[in-house]
Amino acid sequence: MTETLGTNPLRQAEIQGRLDGLLQEVQEAGKRQVGYPTNQDFDYSAVLPFLEHSLNNVRDPFHASNYWSNTHAFEREVINRFAGLLRIDPAEAWGYVTSGGTEGNMYGLYLARELFPNAMFYFSEETHYSVLKNVRVLNARHIMIRRQDNGEIDYDDLRDMIRVNRGLPAVIMVNVGTTMRGAVDNIPRIREILTDLAITSSYIHADAALSGTILPFVDDPQPYGFDAGIDSVSVSGHKMIGAPLPCGVVLTKRPYVERVGRAIEYVGVEDTTLSGSRSAFAPLLLWHAMARLGDAGFRRLVAGALETAEYAVGQFNERGIPAWRHRNSVTVVFPRPAPEVFRKWQMAPEAEITHIITMPHVTHEMVDELVDDCAS
Ligand SMILES: Cc1ncc(COP(=O)(O)O)c(C=O)c1O
Structure with missing residues (x-):
């Protein structure tokens, strides 16, 4: 390794000192991380040698690439595996590994806008803030729908708004696990509304950032997949699965992309993904987690996290704190505690609640300590 770095050289010992300091901070922060859905419990040491190569998954993982140092073959396996989990025949599915949930949502909404350029976009006020940004970037006309107290979209408000705009194709962004309350919108009910109102052109994109890797592994999931009537879905990879860097998967129906892809080919560019150069390491991480855990491993992981959630609700309730959670959800909602609690624990407040x-890295002991802090 060289002795200096750039034009403002630091000595080797200083460089190491800075890195050691940061590592310690990161390790300490991880111990207090209970409020964000990022599993800290993983081991990717087997894929570390790939960090010594300049890999790039530029372009469509299902097309041959001129850049040979890629992991497209592993990326395709990840996509096929997610297709099974999200209930679409892999032969009919298309997708790619994204930089995270936001890019996946952007892709789904972009596809919808390409298919229905004059559509009205609908999403609930409970939706992750990135979606409002996405529709603004796409310059798509949109209406924010009220939410119910439990975090689900208000179906009556949705029906009213679609009725008012019946002449327009409807693009609906449904939540499969909202950020704050873990609520799952009722997809069959939304399909019913579209049918009742005789809306012939519609598209449903699902934001399944967290629950897209929970519901496939429980016995009685709420409807969440392509079999329930969605047209595309975004799932985060660094959330339930856990990863040292943000990543995710977007999945849709192959004919949609082919229709949009043809238009792009017309101008001489075969470019189906949002970003050009893409991480080749992220698909490897997801592939490794899936290969190592298998279905049985994921079921155990999810069952453990749900058990801890149930334990947390019980502990809070025993101390008189009205905590609650949705069925099949690891998001435990409770009244916003005193500011000191937020200085000790990494959690996200919203108005009068937090969660x-x-x-999997959240232990019963961490829950006990947090409950004590909230109750005192
Ligand atoms: C429901 C939901 N959608 C989208 C996102 C955005 O995901 P990312 O931060 O991976 O872009 C999040 C992040 O927490 C989320 O909770």
């Missing part, structure tokens, strides 16, 4: 998300 913990019992990812």
Whole structure:
């Protein structure tokens, strides 16, 4: 390794000192991380040698690439595996590994806008803030729908708004696990509304950032997949699965992309993904987690996290704190505690509530300590 770095050289010992300091901070922060859905419990040491190569998954993972140092073959396996989990025949599915949930949502909404350029976009006020940004970037006309107290979209408000705009194609962004309350919108009910109102052109994109890797592994999931009537879905990879860097998967129906792809080919560019150069390391991480855990491993992981969530609700309730959670959700919602609690624990408040998300690294001991802090 060289002795200096750039034009403002630091000595080797200083460089190491800075890195050691940061590592310690990161390790300490991880111990207090109970409020964000990022599993800290993983081991990717097997794929570390790939960090010594300049890999790039530029372009469509299902097309041959001129850049040979890629992991497209592994990326395709990840996509096929997610297709099974999200209930679409892999032969009919298309997707790619994204930089995270936001890019996946952007892709789904972009596809919808390409298919229905004059559509009205609908999403609930409970939706992750990135979606409002996405529709603004796309310059798509949109209406924010009220939410119910439990975090689900208000179906009556949705029906009213679609009725008012019946002449327009409807693009609906449904939540499969909202950020704050873990609520799952009722997709069959939304399909029913579209049928009742005789809306012939519609598209449903699902934001399944967290629950897209929970519901496939429980016995009685709420409807969440392509079999329930969605047209595309975004799932985060660094949430339930856990990863050292943000990543995700977007999945849709192959004919949609082919229709949009043809238009792009017309101008001489075969470019189906949002970003050009893409991480080749992220698909490897997801592939490794899936290969190592298998279905049985994921079921155990999810069952453990759900058990901790149930334990947390019980502990809070025993101390008189009205915590609650949705069925099949690891998001435990409770009244916003005193500011000192937020100085000790990494959690996200929203108005008068906050939540913990019992990812696999969250132990009963952490829950006990947090409950004590909230109750005192
Ligand atoms: C429901 C939901 N959608 C989208 C996102 C955005 O995901 P990312 O931060 O991976 O872009 C999040 C992030 O927490 C989320 O909770």
